[in-house]
Amino acid sequence: MLFLSENYLWRESQSIKQGRTREGLTVPELASKLGRTEHPVDCKIRALGLRNTDTSEIRRILIAKLREQNETSCFQRKMLSENKARVLSREKYRRRIEQNVCVRCGGPQLPHVQMCLLHWAVCIGYSCGHNDEAFGQQLLQKLKNQNYKCALSGLELVPGLNASIDHKIARSKGGPLDDLANLQWILTPLNRGRGDLSVEEFIAMCCAVARWQA
Numbered sequence: 141m142l143f144l145s146e147n148y149l150w151r152e153s154q155s156i157k158q159g160r161t162r163e164g165l166t167v168p169e170l171a172s173k174l175g176r177t178e179h180p181v182d183c184k185i186r187a188l189g190l191r192n193t194d195t196s197e198i199r200r201i202l203i204a205k206l207r208e209q210n211e212t213s214c215f216q217r218k219m220l221s222e223n224k225a226r227v228l229s230r231e232k233y234r235r236r237i238e239q240n241v242c243v244r245c246g247g248p249q250l251p252h253v254q255m256c257l258l259h260w261a262v263c264i265g266y267s268c269g270h271n272d273e274a275f276g277q278q279l280l281q282k283l284k285n286q287n288y289k290c291a292l293s294g295l296e297l298v299p300g301l302n303a304s305i306d307h308k309i310a311r312s313k314g315g316p317l318d319d320l321a322n323l324q325w326i327l328t329p330l331n332r333g334r335g336d337l338s339v340e341e342f343i344a345m346c347c348a349v350a351r352w353q354a
């Protein structure tokens with residue numbers, strides 16, 4: 141079932157004060173026109189006559205109201221269990237930080253980040269549009285293949301300290317996002333310095349710096 145997103149409905153319902161959308165429809169009318177179902181949270185928010193755009197505040201108020209009314213709908217159970225899961229995961233996160241273990245899996249932490257080697261690599265994978273352990277493993281394999289050396293300077297790469305993934309052909313110049321052939325591990329400061337220069341332009345710039353400073 142497709143739900144209209146809470147944000148979308150809120151934007152729409154707030155755009156005209158009387159709960160009418162820009163097209164002059166009520167929110168449920170709009171939902172039915174688009175062949176979608178209004179999100180249960182929005183139904184509830186409207187039913188309770190709440191006007192608040194802060195979703196965390198909305199959740200807090202809703203949960204309090206539902207408790208007050210002692211409702212036992214599946215909606216309530218879902219809201220409460222979601223909230224409980226959030227509280228639990230926050231708790232777990234806080235405990236893991238205190239215990240100096242990986243916040244994602246509880247495994248041994250790298251010296252400079254609050255994550256294990258694999259989850260650190262998974263986070264690095266975000267910049268390549270990935271959020272999965274398989275891609276993290278591939279990135280780690282690449283780092284191993286490079287013998288933990290920066291592809292540009294040959295200096296030692298330390299995971300969590302100075303290693304970052306670089307797109308040989310920058311994304312802004314049309315380089316592929318997650319093609320391993322377009323990726324290389326380099327030092328973080330070099331990556332920042334390179335920006336979207338091509339590798340050749342960057343090397344030429346480094347040579348100019350070295351010549352001028354010599």
Ligand SMILES: [Zn+2]
Nearest residue numbers: 242245256259
């Ligand atoms: Zn981990």
